Amino acid sequence: MKNTILIISLILFSVSGQTFAESPKIGTLSFKDSKPAGKDWSSLFLEVEYSYTRHLGEYEKVWGSSQSGTIAFGKKYSKHYMLYFKTGYSQTAEWENTRDGNSMIPLLVGGKYYFDLGTFMPYFAFTNGFNVISQKYDNFGNQTDDILVKYAWQLGVGAYVHLSRNFAVNTTVSYNSSFYYIDAQMTGFNYAGGIAYFFR
Amino acid sequence: MIYKSSALQITTLLIVVVMFTTMLSSAAECGNSHEGFFKIPKLVLKEDKGIGSRDYSIDIRSNVQTLKFNTSTDSYSKRSLTDLNKTGLRNSNQLSEVNEFLKSDNISENSRARYFSDKYLKDVNSDFKYWESEKRFGTAVWELAIIEFIPWALSKYIMKPGWANVGFQSWWSNIQNGWEYDGDNFLTNNFAHPYHGNLYFNSARTNGYNFWESVPFAFGGSLLWEYFGEYYRPSFNDWINTSVSGFNLGEMTYRVANLVTDNTTRGSQRVWSEIWGALLNPVRGFNRLISGEASKVHPNIALYDVPVRLYVDGGMRRVVKSGSDFAGDSVSTEGMVGFNLIYGNENSFDLDQPFSRFRVWGHISNGSSKLTELFSYGLLKGWKLGGKEKNKQVFTLNITYNFMTNPAFEFGGPALLGVFTLKNMLGEKTFLKSDLGLYAVLMGSTSTEYFYGEDGRDYDFGPGPGILLSTSITDGTWNYVSAMYQGFTILTMSGSPDSKHYLHNALASFTLPINNYFGIGLEASVFWRNSFYKDPDPDVSRTSPMGRLFFITKL
Numbered sequence: 001m002k003n004t005i006l007i008i009s010l011i012l013f014s015v016s017g018q019t020f021a022e023s024p025k026i027g028t029l030s031f032k033d034s035k036p037a038g039k040d041w042s043s044l045f046l047e048v049e050y051s052y053t054r055h056l057g058e059y060e061k062v063w064g065s066s067q068s069g070t071i072a073f074g075k076k077y078s079k080h081y082m083l084y085f086k087t088g089y090s091q092t093a094e095w096e097n098t099r100d101g102n103s104m105i106p107l108l109v110g111g112k113y114y115f116d117l118g119t120f121m122p123y124f125a126f127t128n129g130f131n132v133i134s135q136k137y138d139n140f141g142n143q144t145d146d147i148l149v150k151y152a153w154q155l156g157v158g159a160y161v162h163l164s165r166n167f168a169v170n171t172t173v174s175y176n177s178s179f180y181y182i183d184a185q186m187t188g189f190n191y192a193g194g195i196a197y198f199f200r
Numbered sequence: 201m202i203y204k205s206s207a208l209q210i211t212t213l214l215i216v217v218v219m220f221t222t223m224l225s226s227a228a229e230c231g232n233s234h235e236g237f238f239k240i241p242k243l244v245l246k247e248d249k250g251i252g253s254r255d256y257s258i259d260i261r262s263n264v265q266t267l268k269f270n271t272s273t274d275s276y277s278k279r280s281l282t283d284l285n286k287t288g289l290r291n292s293n294q295l296s297e298v299n300e301f302l303k304s305d306n307i308s309e310n311s312r313a314r315y316f317s318d319k320y321l322k323d324v325n326s327d328f329k330y331w332e333s334e335k336r337f338g339t340a341v342w343e344l345a346i347i348e349f350i351p352w353a354l355s356k357y358i359m360k361p362g363w364a365n366v367g368f369q370s371w372w373s374n375i376q377n378g379w380e381y382d383g384d385n386f387l388t389n390n391f392a393h394p395y396h397g398n399l400y401f402n403s404a405r406t407n408g409y410n411f412w413e414s415v416p417f418a419f420g421g422s423l424l425w426e427y428f429g430e431y432y433r434p435s436f437n438d439w440i441n442t443s444v445s446g447f448n449l450g451e452m453t454y455r456v457a458n459l460v461t462d463n464t465t466r467g468s469q470r471v472w473s474e475i476w477g478a479l480l481n482p483v484r485g486f487n488r489l490i491s492g493e494a495s496k497v498h499p500n501i502a503l504y505d506v507p508v509r510l511y512v513d514g515g516m517r518r519v520v521k522s523g524s525d526f527a528g529d530s531v532s533t534e535g536m537v538g539f540n541l542i543y544g545n546e547n548s549f550d551l552d553q554p555f556s557r558f559r560v561w562g563h564i565s566n567g568s569s570k571l572t573e574l575f576s577y578g579l580l581k582g583w584k585l586g587g588k589e590k591n592k593q594v595f596t597l598n599i600t601y602n603f604m605t606n607p608a609f610e611f612g613g614p615a616l617l618g619v620f621t622l623k624n625m626l627g628e629k630t631f632l633k634s635d636l637g638l639y640a641v642l643m644g645s646t647s648t649e650y651f652y653g654e655d656g657r658d659y660d661f662g663p664g665p666g667i668l669l670s671t672s673i674t675d676g677t678w679n680y681v682s683a684m685y686q687g688f689t690i691l692t693m694s695g696s697p698d699s700k701h702y703l704h705n706a707l708a709s710f711t712l713p714i715n716n717y718f719g720i721g722l723e724a725s726v727f728w729r730n731s732f733y734k735d736p737d738p739d740v741s742r743t744s745p746m747g748r749l750f751f752i753t754k755l
Contacts, residue, residue, distance in 0.1 A: 182694075
């Protein structure tokens with residue numbers, strides 16, 4: 001876990017360092033230039049993210065935390081709104097590490113309501129869709145080979161910090177809730193960090 | 201659960217009574233007050249882009265010209281509002297056009313008084329700013345909080361049913377445990393919750409937000425209630441029913457309320473128009489009070505002019521409660537009345553404007569199920585696929601509300617409906633209209649034989665697909681011959697384990713118009729259900745045919 005965070009931090013620092021180092025050439029580092037206000041709000045964006053989920057309730061008594069890598073593609077289409085699609089891969093450990101954990105592919109669509117303050121862009125985010133869950137053991141310890149498709153949603157707050165006109169670092173804290181078993185729903189708090197590229 | 205539904209009803213009643221009394225005193229001041237209930241800053245006119253925003257300028261100019269000719273120097277006396285309303289003026293842009301028109305006729309701007317009363321000029325001016333012309337986030341959030349607070353406070357401090365005893369412990373428990381399905385009765389889940397969602401939606405819709413921007417308020421308001429307003433775990437079916445059917449109902453009440461409130465009238469006519477508008481949409485009524493719009497004479501917005509058709513029918517039906525023998529013991533004869541409201545011009549609605557066309561229809565009978573059916577289709581988005589005006593094809597995405605009770609099954613729930621529509625002219629006015637549609641039922645509830653929940657719930661919940669096939673020969677006013685089939689599959693998520701329900705309804709109908717306003721009709725329909733349960737419970741099939749004879753009138 002610590003190694004993963006360290007590696008991601010190093011990647012983020014190196015990317016941001018490189019971008020700053022190139023600023024005299026590309027001339028897009030100033031606060032003014034990086035602000036898209038007043039012109040065209042519309043831009044496509046691509047985002048890569050790592051996240052850690054601390055689960056809650058009955059689910060947490062069987063399953064440990066989850067780690068995910070996700071990719072999101074979307075469009076910022078007006079002064080405050082973004083729409084995007086997110087997918088990826090998530091691995092959940094079994095709490096006592098005596099059995100295999102489960103894995104999950106999220107298929108989520110959602111939106112962000114953001115405030116463009118220049119380099120800093122805070123937002124509220126809501127996504128929903130389906131988690132495709134693959135498990136070898138169910139919640140009660142029975143051996144199984146199930147593929148479950150369950151409704152899921154996330155509600156969170158976060159912020160982009162623009163490193164340049166195109167690149168931004170993104171952090172989000174969100175509440176996750178997905179159906180699993182009616183007495184052990186997959187709830188938890190999700191902490192995510194990543195990097196976004198805005199095509200403009 | 202009974203307490204919860206009563207709290208909602210009492211809240212609604214209280215809101216209506218307070219608004220009614222305030223409105224009477226406020227609207228009575230119509231002629232004198234220029235400030236309304238509170239002083240508000242002037243805003244620019246907002247016109248909701250839609251079918252009602254068609255160009256009236258040619259008619260208006262013609263009417264104003266006529267008014268000018270009929271106004272002699274002697275009769276300089278100011279034109280009455282009735283006369284002015286005949287010009288067709290509906291909004292400030294149109295008024296500006298008329299002013300330009302008068303100017304172009306070498307008439308000084310001051311001499312507009314010759315054609316418009318002082319009062320009218322004072323109130324109806326091109327600077328009039330509508331409350332909804334600006335997004336009012338703060339007001340929307342406060343109103344949402346009040347809508348949440350009133351039923352909760354009534355339950356907590358007066359009715360004390362227990363579910364309102366919330367606090368940090370219940371909130372954290374709900375956050376940890378997540379969704380479940382609740383045990384409310386069929387009518388509470390299908391009626392009370394959508395009504396509350398409609399209020400959440402309108403807290404934004406009547407504060408300057410457009411349809412799509414208001415939808416999150418319905419979802420957010422319901423989510424807040426489910427997690428923090430009740431002691432019980434949040435209910436997933438409540439969230440879907442409240443939010444989806446809530447914004448569906450909310451946009452319809454918003455638009456119909458705009459049709460019935462006439463901003464250009466005064467006196468009792470205005471009072472009644474405000475009362476009807478507020479009954480249909482209490483949040484809008486409240487905002488009209490605090491903005492002063494309820495007591496000011498000002499132009500109507502384009503939504504006031506959207507064409508609407510309302511049909512009312514009455515007659516009798518014979519229902520076979522089991523089997524197919526219309527002469528058997530299980531047949532009952534019942535009286536039945538119904539309505540069918542069609543909003544928007546079916547031939548020229550705006551495909552990009554949500555709810556520029558919608559339809560609501562329902563029937564009640566004096567039999568065992570009082571409300572036998574209630575449906576609505578509201579346009580979300582449409583695409584013209586080809587063809588010309590007379591033979592055209594469109595694809596529309598709609599949000600629907602479905603409610604049916606009959607001897608074969610109960611069914612309720614919101615659904616998305618994608619429909620491919622073909623129109624082929626058969627004569628000068630008559631055409632053949634055919635629909636092929638696919639439903640995605642978001643949260644269906646339907647009858648089951650094998651589930652009885654702790655709270656008395658006796659029906660299953662689940663999503664599922666559905667199909668719609670319909671065709672009719674019509675002239676746009678009367679459907680002479682029509683046939684329809686719709687079928688739904690409900691994949692049970694809560695209730696009878698691993699069950700599936702297939703629900704069907706087929707119908708054929710004939711209407712013979714007697715004149716422009718009256719017709720008589722005959723309808724034959726059949727409802728049937730096939731439910732498949734997990735072993736050892738046996739599967740169940742039920743069928744219920746029905747024949748109906750009715751008079752129908754177009755209002």
